[in-house]
Amino acid sequence: MSERHTPSPGSGPADEFGRDAVRLDEGHIEGTGGLPDRFENPGLPPHVARKADLDEKAAKRAEKQVVGLFTLSILATLGFIVAYFAFDPRQQVFVPFIGRMSASNLTLGLGMGLSLLGIGLGAVHWAKTLMPDEESVEMRHPMRSEDEAREGVAATFLNGAEASQLTRRPLLKAAAGTALGLFAVPPLLQVAGSLGPLPHDELSHTFWDGEKEGENKYAFTKPRLVRDPENTPIKATDVTIGSVYHVLPAGLLDLEHGVLEEKAKAAVLLIRLNPGDFADNELGRKALDWSHEGIVAYSKICTHVGCPVGLYEQTTHHLLCPCHQSTFDVTQDCKVIFGPAKRALPQLKITVDDEGYLIAEQPFKEAVGPSFWERG
Amino acid sequence: MTTHTSYPQSADALRASDRTARPGATAGQRKLGGVAGWVDDRTGAGKGVGYLMKKVFPDHWSFMLGEVAMYSMIICLLTGVFLTFWFVPSLGHTVYDGSYAPLKGVGMSEAYASTLNISFDIRGGLLIRQIHHWAALMFVVSLSVHMMRVFFTGAFRKPRELNWVIGSVLALLAAVEGFAGYSLPDDLLSGTGIRAMNGFMQSAPVIGSYLTYAVFGGAFPGEAIIPRLYSAHVLLIPAILIGLFTAHIVLVAVQKHTQFPGPGRTNDNVVGYPVMPVYAAKAGGFFFIVFGILALMGALFQINAIWAYGPYDPSPVTAGSQPDWYMWFTDGALRLLPGWLEFETFGFTWSMNIFPGSLLLLPLVYVLLAIYPFVEAWATGDKREHHLLDRPRNNPTRTAIGAAAIAAYTVLALACTNDIIAIKLHMSINDITIALRILLFVLPPIVFWVTKRICLALQAYDRDTVLHGRESGRLVRTAEGRFFEAHEPLDEYTRWKLVQQEIPQPLELESGVDANGVRSPKGKHAALRSRLSNFYYRDRVDAVTPSELEAAHHDGHGHEAIEPHDAPASVGTSAHATEDDMRS
Ligand code: HEM
Ligand code: FES
Numbered sequence: 030m031s032e033r034h035t036p037s038p039g040s041g042p043a044d045e046f047g048r049d050a051v052r053l054d055e056g057h058i059e060g061t062g063g064l065p066d067r068f069e070n071p072g073l074p075p076h077v078a079r080k081a082d083l084d085e086k087a088a089k090r091a092e093k094q095v096v097g098l099f100t101l102s103i104l105a106t107l108g109f110i111v112a113y114f115a116f117d118p119r120q121q122v123f124v125p126f127i128g129r130m131s132a133s134n135l136t137l138g139l140g141m142g143l144s145l146l147g148i149g150l151g152a153v154h155w156a157k158t159l160m161p162d163e164e165s166v167e168m169r170h171p172m173r174s175e176d177e178a179r180e181g182v183a184a185t186f187l188n189g190a191e192a193s194q195l196t197r198r199p200l201l202k203a204a205a206g207t208a209l210g211l212f213a214v215p216p217l218l219q220v221a222g223s224l225g226p227l228p229h230d231e232l233s234h235t236f237w238d239g240e241k242e243g244e245n246k247y248a249f250t251k252p253r254l255v256r257d258p259e260n261t262p263i264k265a266t267d268v269t270i271g272s273v274y275h276v277l278p279a280g281l282l283d284l285e286h287g288v289l290e291e292k293a294k295a296a297v298l299l300i301r302l303n304p305g306d307f308a309d310n311e312l313g314r315k316a317l318d319w320s321h322e323g324i325v326a327y328s329k330i331c332t333h334v335g336c337p338v339g340l341y342e343q344t345t346h347h348l349l350c351p352c353h354q355s356t357f358d359v360t361q362d363c364k365v366i367f368g369p370a371k372r373a374l375p376q377l378k379i380t381v382d383d384e385g386y387l388i389a390e391q392p393f394k395e396a397v398g399p400s401f402w403e404r405g
Numbered sequence: 406m407t408t409h410t411s412y413p414q415s416a417d418a419l420r421a422s423d424r425t426a427r428p429g430a431t432a433g434q435r436k437l438g439g440v441a442g443w444v445d446d447r448t449g450a451g452k453g454v455g456y457l458m459k460k461v462f463p464d465h466w467s468f469m470l471g472e473v474a475m476y477s478m479i480i481c482l483l484t485g486v487f488l489t490f491w492f493v494p495s496l497g498h499t500v501y502d503g504s505y506a507p508l509k510g511v512g513m514s515e516a517y518a519s520t521l522n523i524s525f526d527i528r529g530g531l532l533i534r535q536i537h538h539w540a541a542l543m544f545v546v547s548l549s550v551h552m553m554r555v556f557f558t559g560a561f562r563k564p565r566e567l568n569w570v571i572g573s574v575l576a577l578l579a580a581v582e583g584f585a586g587y588s589l590p591d592d593l594l595s596g597t598g599i600r601a602m603n604g605f606m607q608s609a610p611v612i613g614s615y616l617t618y619a620v621f622g623g624a625f626p627g628e629a630i631i632p633r634l635y636s637a638h639v640l641l642i643p644a645i646l647i648g649l650f651t652a653h654i655v656l657v658a659v660q661k662h663t664q665f666p667g668p669g670r671t672n673d674n675v676v677g678y679p680v681m682p683v684y685a686a687k688a689g690g691f692f693f694i695v696f697g698i699l700a701l702m703g704a705l706f707q708i709n710a711i712w713a714y715g716p717y718d719p720s721p722v723t724a725g726s727q728p729d730w731y732m733w734f735t736d737g738a739l740r741l742l743p744g745w746l747e748f749e750t751f752g753f754t755w756s757m758n759i760f761p762g763s764l765l766l767l768p769l770v771y772v773l774l775a776i777y778p779f780v781e782a783w784a785t786g787d788k789r790e791h792h793l794l795d796r797p798r799n800n801p802t803r804t805a806i807g808a809a810a811i812a813a814y815t816v817l818a819l820a821c822t823n824d825i826i827a828i829k830l831h832m833s834i835n836d837i838t839i840a841l842r843i844l845l846f847v848l849p850p851i852v853f854w855v856t857k858r859i860c861l862a863l864q865a866y867d868r869d870t871v872l873h874g875r876e877s878g879r880l881v882r883t884a885e886g887r888f889f890e891a892h893e894p895l896d897e898y899t900r901w902k903l904v905q906q907e908i909p910q911p912l913e914l915e916s917g918v919d920a921n922g923v924r925s926p927k928g929k930h931a932a933l934r935s936r937l938s939n940f941y942y943r944d945r946v947d948a949v950t951p952s953e954l955e956a957a958h959h960d961g962h963g964h965e966a967i968e969p970h971d972a973p974a975s976v977g978t979s980a981h982a983t984e985d986d987m988r989s
Contacts, residue, residue: 064951068904071897073669073676118528119504127705134531138704141532146697152690160683167461167675169661169792172564224619231624232607232614257720275720290624293600293719329720334604334739334759335625336597339722351722352601353740354824354834367835369739369758371747399604400747400756401613 073164081158091158095151102147109140232401236278236295237377238392247392253279254299254326254379254387257292262386263299268324273341274299276326278389294397296329296337297377298348299387300359306346312362319378321387326377327363330398331355333370348374372400462684463664463677467554472688473547476695477540478579478650482643484537485586491527493519494635496591496628505712513591513716516631520590520711535703541583542708543699545731548576556777556807558794560663562787566778568656573775575649577767578642580731585638587709587729591631596717598728599630601736605763608756626719666793666905668898673792727821734770737820738762741842770814784937786912798867799906801860802941808856809849816845857944864946867903871895871949872957904948912938 080087116133123129173179190196195205230245238247253262257275260282268274276297282288304323307313316325327348331338336352346359347366355368363374375397378390396404437445445451462468495515501508503518505525523530552572555561561569588595603625607613622629661675670676678684715721728736739762746757781803782788797804819826820841827834874892881891895903912935 064955066950067948068901068951070671070905071668071901074898113528118525118531124705130707131531133528134535135704137529138532138535138700142697142700142704144697145693145700149690149693149695149697152686152693156683156686156690160686162683164464164676165461165679166669167661169673169675171790172660221619225622225629226618228614228618228624277720287624289626289717289719293625296720333744334601334608334763336600337720337722351824352597353736354838355744365744368838369742369744371744371756371758399607400754400759401607402609402611402753403614404754405752 073166076163079158079162082162088159091154095155095159098147098151098154100147102144102151105140105143105147109137109144112136112140232294232398233396233404235393235397236281236291237389249392251382251388251390253382254297254389255279255282257296258282264385265321265324265381265387266385268299268301268387270301270303270323271343272301275329293335294330297326298329298338298341299324299326300341300346301325302346302359306360308358308361310361312364313360316360316362316376319376321379321381324379324387325359326379326387326389327357327359327374328377328393328397329374331370332365332372332374332397333368333399335399338374457658458679458681458685460658460680461661461675461677462680462688463662463670463675465665467558468662469691470547470551470554472691473695474544474551475650475654476692477544477547477699478646479692480540480696480699481537481544482647484533484540485639485643487533488523488537489639491519491523491530492516492589494589494632496626496631508712508715511716514631516589516591517711517716520592524712532700532703535706535708536699537586538708539702539706540699541586542729543695545579545583545729548579549731552576552774553807553811557797557804558663558665559791559800559803560794561778562791563782564660564790565656565663566782568653568660569778570775571649571653571656573771575646575653576774577771578646578649580767582638582642582646583729584732585634585642588634589631589638590709590711591717592711593714593717593721594711596626596719599626599717600719605759608759609764610753610755610760613756626717661792663792663794666796666902668901670793672790675792730818733821734814734817735763735766737817737823737841738766740820740823740838741817741845743842780937781941784934784941785909786934786938787909793905796906798860798863799908801857801864801944804860805853805857809853812852813845813849816841816848820845861944861946868946868949871900871903872954904950906948908945908947909942910945911935911942 081091082088112133116136118131118133120132121129122132122135124135174182195202234241234245234247237249237252239249239252241247254274254276255262255278257277260277262279263274263276276299277292278295281291281295284291301324302320304317306323307317317323319325329337329339331350331352333350333353333355336350338348338350338355338357340349340351341347341359342349348357348359348363349355350357350368350370353369355370356366357363357370357374358366362376365371365373375393375395377393379387380390382388436442437451441451493515497515498512499515499518501511501513501518501521503509503521503526505521508521520534523534525531555569555572584598588599603617603621606616606620609616617625620630620633621627622633662677664670664675664677667676678687727733739759742758742762744758747759748755748757795803820838823834823837823841826832827837830837874894877891877893879891880888882888
């Protein structure tokens with residue numbers, strides 16, 4: 030009959046290893062007779078031999094399978110080499126169920142894949158059929174070092190502090206600590222300070238504002254609206270009801286540098302509505318007022334995190350941002366009617382010049398694009 | 406193995422000496438000579454290598470998940486180095502003149518042009534690119550599932566908390582590394598991702614605009630971001646990944662792998678295969694298998710066809726843009742946060758509709774992950790080392806917490822696909838978004854409750870199996886003519902797995918009231934701790950004890966007659982009610 034294990038709380042391994050562990054280095058353990066509190070670990074089950082352990086024929090068969098897999102790998106490697114030279118990367122083939130694809134990519138990948146798989150499957154099959162399958166047992170020891178060793182380490186450090194006189198000289202300690210605390214400042218300042226320029230007023234202004242003359246001072250010139258990417262001006266009479274144009278300020282596409290940076294702020298959508306379509310409220314009236322006979326221009330940069338707003342539903346006059354589905358109502362000055370954006374798309378007030386081309390009557394009156402702390 | 410005995414032994418007997426991993430002298434034993442001897446003469450490496458080769462690793466399919474992660478990472482490193490030979494990390498302008506006809510003559514960045522070259526003009530280049538991307542996805546998937554395995558089996562408990570923290574950092578870095586890599590080709594899709602990242606940073610209170618100007622080296626998009634992401638992607642993050650990963654593996658070797666409970670397995674041994682030859686062949690072979698599968702995926706399945714999107718430009722629209730799946734949850738959170746959370750004070754804008762989902766959520770999720778072991782250990786007051794894994798059912802509260810967390814994560818990730826769901830199911834995107842907002846708060850508690858009940862029911866089922874044996878499929882007729890199914894008693898090896906667990910007790914509330922009847926701050930601490938401990942262990946189903954089994958045998962095949970010996974009555978009955986339900 031098995032004996033009853035009395036847990037010895039708070040002592041050595043029994044504490045480390047769990048409630049039913051007992052110390053075997055403290056002499057005998059008295060059982061109480063009767064049934065134990067818990068079941069006892071029955072130990073490893075008997076080993077069951079595999080076919081290949083008992084039967085040389087089965088072992089031979091396993092060997093053949095492993096050799097077969099390694100041979101497959103060798104052949105696939107040769108196939109890769111042939112395919113590398115045989116196929117031009119541009120050549121296409123049709124593969125059932127998958128479609129047209131590059132013949133070179135297909136054959137190279139198959140060659141490489143099978144060459145690797147042959148080795149891998151061969152090794153694993155070998156291990157499973159022919160290598161010993163009896164489990165062995167290794168003992169664990171508590172992770173912590175012996176008390177003696179721990180005390181030794183503590184003593185070494187204390188002695189070190191003592192010997193360096195750190196403990197006796199507080200001024201030295203303070204100076205060394207401060208110096209060490211500060212030494213990271215120069216490299217950090219260098220990297221943080223030099224990564225990029227300061228934004229100044231750039232986020233609040235766009236190419237529509239005109240030439241920069243100073244902080245928050247721009248020479249506004251009523252630029253024409255041009256098509257993107259054709260770079261051609263737009264006659265108001267060409268914009269029929271229901272059409273949508275991707276628009277930029279004239280001159281932007283002719284820049285030597287910074288086209289993308291300017292585009293990222295200045296892109297505009299031009300839409301023509303029936304003047305009767307605008308909502309009969311303050312928002313609708315303002316939008317119509319800033320329009321040219323129902324042609325409205327709105328910033329295309331989503332006020333959420335800046336994706337280009339680009340889906341226009343003609344029946345509802347809703348603009349939808351493809352990134353997180355913020356929805357803006359064009360008849361109500363592009364106010365947000367659904368989604369994570371908070372602010373309406375800023376409107377660009379437009380009119381026509383003497384030749385009938387659309388121009389901006391004033392720059393954007395607020396910062397376009399995603400929110401930022403000081404946008405005001 | 407020469408010291409082989411094939412009869413069962415008690416675990417205590419095992420502890421004494423026999424069947425330890427000590428391969429005896431084999432026929433092929435030779436002295437270390439040649440190069441190995443030369444090296445050992447100069448380094449003494451023989452001792453360590455010999456020790457490592459004999460190390461025992463327990464075997465279980467779920468222990469391969471970490472291996473898959475490790476191998477995928479190595480494959481990313483290998484294929485990534487190849488890609489650097491042809492990839493040009495520059496936003497300098499160029500006009501495409503390669504062999505992909507639809508883009509001939511189009512202006513684009515050198516980064517995009519060189520990725521097109523890798524895909525169309527360099528022999529095998531597309532294969533390496535596709536293996537690299539598939540390996541990256543495999544890396545994050547396997548690492549996540551590996552993490553779940555560790556969580557649900559309690560492998561993070563002492564002494565492995567440190568390795569869990571390292572693992573959490575690895576998981577975070579893997580996602581960041583993947584995002585950086587995904588952004589490098591500068592195609593329209595990934596450029597839109599960078600645009601969103603720019604918006605995220607800009608939303609940070611106070612420092613937002615300075616932050617974006619620093620990271621982008623000026624106005625978005627600028628010319629700095631791709632070179633910077635490149636240096637992060639090929640140098641900075643891989644260096645940290647390799648360092649942490651090495652520490653992770655060394656700790657596994659030093660602490661020895663955990664094992665599932667089973668006959669012969671105790672908290673102070675490891676039962677498994679020695680490295681030489683079995684584990685080496687299996688693990689080494691497995692590397693080739695993972696690599697081989699990734700190569701086949703690279704051959705057969707197209708991934709990230711950047712040529713179809715065109716070069717990045719801030720104004721054209723990309724419909725249905727989505728990041729790689731491991732970033733879905735942050736993007737999903739952005740879709741669920743309602744716009745009215747943004748407000749202004751004194752002319753300054755608080756983008757609470759963006760900032761929490763974009764900048765806070767990612768680190769927050771990983772911090773919560775990293776501190777979990779410490780919360781659980783504190784709540785349960787458990788300071789022992791644990792080398793035997795929990796079966797998930799035997800720790801119902803932990804398992805339920807994990808399931809609820811996965812549920813919340815899944816809702817956020819699904820939110821990232823709300824437009825696709827809307828199209829596929831012909832539903833309004835507004836309805837789906839509102840439904841997901843509600844689900845985010847409602848689903849996790851439901852999942853928690855259901856998971857916990859399932860675990861308790863499974864434990865009760867285990868009890869039942871131990872007490873009444875396993876269904877034999879054999880019908881027996883009683884003298885009165887009634888039929889019942891004969892149950893076979895379990896053999897002791899099978900039984901052990903079902904009775905070995907220790908189900909902890911809730912901590913007693915230490916009196917937090919001092920002599921004058923005043924509650925001390927320490928008392929509040931203790932009260933919180935006791936409440937947490939109760940939350941974990943109040944509902945319990947205890948393992949069958951020998952005397953219960955004895956009693957059940959006397960009792961025949963009827964219902965269990967014994968009261969749970971130390972479970973609080975109220976909950977004990979609920980657990981046993983489930984048990985009755987299962988039997989009726
Ligand atoms: C260890 C984890 C890594 C992950 C998760 C990862 C992930 C990615 C991903 C998702 C891409 C986009 C691939 C595409 O175009 O579809 C990428 C591109 C790239 N990666 Fe990695 N990568 C890793 C390591 C590395 C390393 C160590 C290097 C170099 C030493 C590297 C070099 C590159 C290069 C040059 C590209 C751009 C070429 C291209 O996109 O075709 N990667 N990476
Ligand atoms: S960027 Fe437009 S909704 Fe997010």
